[in-house]
Amino acid sequence: MSYLGAKNVFDQTVAELILDDESEKKSIAFLLLEDAFSISKMDIAINKPVLINELLLQEYIERLNLNEPLQQIVGFTYFRGRKFKVDKNVLIPRPETEEIIDLVKGLNIEEPSIIDIGTGSGCIAISLQLELSNAKVKAIDISKEALSIARQNAKELKAQVEFSAIDFLKDFPAANQIDLIISNPPYIKDMEKVDMKANVLEHEPHLALFVPNDDALVFYRRIAEYGQKALKTGGYILAEINSHLGKETAQLFEQYEYQSVEIIKDFYGRDRFVKAIWG
Known part of the structure; x- marks a missing residue:
């Protein structure tokens, strides 16, 4: 668990998602961070320090890149x-x-x-x-x-x-x-x-x-x-x-x-x- 800037976490998530559509990548990244880690768009906008489980985030990104639906990942x-x-x-x-x-x-x-x-x-x-x-x-x-x-x-x-x-x-x-x-x-x-x-x-x-x-x-x-x-x-x-x-x-x-x-x-x-x- 580490404290990181919310915008930095968001940018990293977008960069690691394997999708051609940039707007779709951002949309999925917003939803993942909000639903799985309670990080809001406002948190991202002001780059609020957030406590993040980096290993869990990486696991979720990998599952998304294997076409698993976000809804099933977050449950x-x-x-x-x-x-x-x-x-x-x-x-x-x-x-x-x-x-x-x-x-x-x-x-x-x-x-x-x-x-x-x-x-x-x-x-x-x-x-x-x-x-x-x-x-x-x-x-x-x-x-x-x-x-x-x-x-x-x-x-x-x-x-x-x-x-x-x-x-x-x-x-x-x-x-x-x-x-x-x-x-x-x-x-x-x-x-x-x-x-x-x-x-x-x-x-x-x-x-x-x-x-x-x-x-x-x-x-x-x-x-x-x-x-x-x-x-x-x-x-x-x-x-x-x-x-x-x-x-x-x-x-x-x-x-x-x-x-x-x-x-x-x-x-x-x-x-x-x-x-x-x-x-």
């Missing part, structure tokens, strides 16, 4: 302004996924009953339970390791969510007359791997990412079938989708006799969600 990320534990067993929540919470809130359902299919870190289920008055939220995942992380997040954030281990492609969770099915299921075709960044492809769970090329909508088909059994009349499905398959996903729900099927774009302008009403 957490933020979703809706809340800190969520993450590791290699769960997807790292993306900023665009946060929009699904506002979409649900816009439905104006009083005391909603909700089930989250493929909960991962639990970020969607937990956020809904905390932000919607008297919401009753259940969440499932095939991965027991992911559910362990989700339960830790719920406990830390004091959210009342019921978690269960279920292989959704084989079994439906018990539910009846619920208001909303929500999901961010696997939807990336295997063939799309070639276009993905190494930090995602090498470090995030493929079980939560990929689907077969010849059956890319397999989870949406199961969600549509489940909704027919579990939703009350007028109940909703709201799911994140593959932006390249928006039209196909919407048509699938229409084929299962859902009404008012709508594709919703994210803040990037990409097709990101599908909303459908049962009955």
Whole structure:
């Protein structure tokens, strides 16, 4: 442990990161120092003396240069302004996924009953339970390791969510007359791997990412079938989708006799969600 100037530490970190984009290097360096060592941008600006574990910093830089996501290195990320534990067993929540919470809130359902299919870190289920008055939220995942992380997040954030281990492609969770099915299921075709960044492809769970090329909508088909059994009349499905398959996903729900099927774009302008009403 040594006292060093915060700007000197920042400059060293930027210099040792292996990235072509200088602005991206600086952005990652800022986040690493803030999240792992509590060194703020103001500390860096005034070159405040900070106590730093140089060996640990070097380890983190080396891991970043091996394409390990920063969020996994520091062990957490933020979703809706809340800190969520993450590791290699769960997807790292993306900023665009946060929009699904506002979409649900816009439905104006009083005391909603909700089930989250493929909960991962639990970020969607937990956020809904905390932000919607008297919401009753259940969440499932095939991965027991992911559910362990989700339960830790719920406990830390004091959210009342019921978690269960279920292989959704084989079994439906018990539910009846619920208001909303929500999901961010696997939807990336295997063939799309070639276009993905190494930090995602090498470090995030493929079980939560990929689907077969010849059956890319397999989870949406199961969600549509489940909704027919579990939703009350007028109940909703709201799911994140593959932006390249928006039209196909919407048509699938229409084929299962859902009404008012709508594709919703994210803040990037990409097709990101599908909303459908049962009955």
